[in-house]
Amino acid sequence: MVDTNPPPTNSADPASDLYDQNQLTLPPNALQTLIYEHLVHNCYSETARAFNASCRIDSHFGPDEKRLELDDDGDVEMSEGVTAAQTLEPRKRVWEMIVKGQIPEAIEFCNDAFPGVLDGTTKESVDILFELQCQRFVECVRQRCAVDALAFAQEELGKFIFHGPQYLTALNRIIALIAYADPETSPVAEFLSQKRREEVATMLNSYILSYHSLPPTTTMERIVRQATVVREALGEAPKDGKKSGKPQHPKWQLSILVGEAGV
Template structure:
C-alpha cells in the first residue's frame, strides 16, 4: 500500500459492516440447495440422503447415478484403475472414447500403480505397449510418459524428483477429472457451486479493497473477520 493511500479510502467499522451483512437476506431454501448441490456433486450420497430427509431439499440429480459415480471415484482412490474403467464403460462407454486425454491419464495412473506395487517389469512393458504409442501421437502426453517412467530409475521412487506421482493427491486428481467427465456426460455441472461462490467472495473483497477499508473475512472455513489495518 502506498503512503497516504489508506487515508483516501472510506473506512467502515466492524459494527456497521456486520449490520450491513446481517441486512442481506438469504433464503434458507437457497442455502439448502447450495449444500445439496455440493454433497451430490462431490458424491457424498449418504450425507445427501440424510440431508434430504432433514431439510426436505430434493437433490438436483438422481442419487442412483451418484452412487455409480462414487463407486468409480472410490476405485481410483484405492488404486484400482482397471475396475474404474470397467465401471465407467458400464455407465457410458462414450465417456472415454470421446476424451483421449482422460483415458491417457487413467493409463498413466495404471502405470503409477504398477510402480507403486513394485511390479517394475510389468510397468516397463505397460509403458512401452500402452503409453509410448500415445506419446508419439501427442507431445504433451510424451512428456508425461517420460516423467512417469522416470520413477523406474530410482530404487526408492518416492525420492525421485517426480515422486509426487506416488502421492495420494495424484489419485485424487485423476479421480476428480474422471468424476467431472461423468457429470458432464450426464448433462450436469462438473463442479459444485459452493467453491465458485467462495472464489467470487475473494474476488469481491479484492475489488472493495480499492475503495474501502473494512473487516475482511480471512478464514473462510470459520467465517472469521479481521479489522482493517490502521
C-alpha cells in the first residue's frame, strides 16, 4: 500500500520540504507504476508480469488488450500507437542477443521486428547502427579472429567515416584492439567487457522506444535526474571539502522526496 500523504515539514531533506510547500501529492499506486514502468522499459518481462499481477496495476498486460507476440519465425507485426509493454517481448529478444554477443542475429531480428529502426536514414539511426557494427567487430576480436575483424573493419566500419568525422575517433580506439596480442589486458580492454555489451543493448532498446514515439528513459530515471539538478542548485557539500558559501544539505534520497512511501 502506498502512503500518498505529503512528507512532514520537519523532513531530514530541505528539498522535500520545498515539494511539501507546493502541496505535492502522489496518486494511488504511483510507486508501483514507476517500478512497473522500469521493469517493462528494461525488458524484465517475467518480473513485470508477476509484479503487475501482484499489484493489480491497470497496464497493457491486462486481459482486454492484445500484446504483440512472436511467431515461430520470430516475426512481429507492428501497428501505429504501440506501447512499451506491447514491444516488450521483441525488445527483450534483441537485448538478449546483444548481451550474448550475437550481433548479426540481433541486427537481423531488429530489422524484421522493427522495420526502419536501423535503416540509416537519420543521424540517430546511423549512430546506433555504428555502435552495433563496432560491437560486431569487438566480438570478432573476442573470438581471436583478427583476420575477419580487420576485413570487417575495412568493409563495413570504414563506411561510417563518410557520415562525419565524429566516427573516426571512436573507430581508431576500437580498431586498436587488433594491435595487441592480448587485447583483454590492453588500454582499450573495456570494449571487451560484458558492461560494454549491456551499454550497446541499452542504446538500442532506448532507440527502439523513441522510434515508436515512446519515452527513451523511464519516469524514475527522469525524476532522479531532475532531483539531482535540484540538489546541485541548492548546493550540496563540494567534493574538495571546501566551503562554497551555499547551504549544505543531506545527500538526496528518493525515499525522502516521496515521503518515505512504502510499497
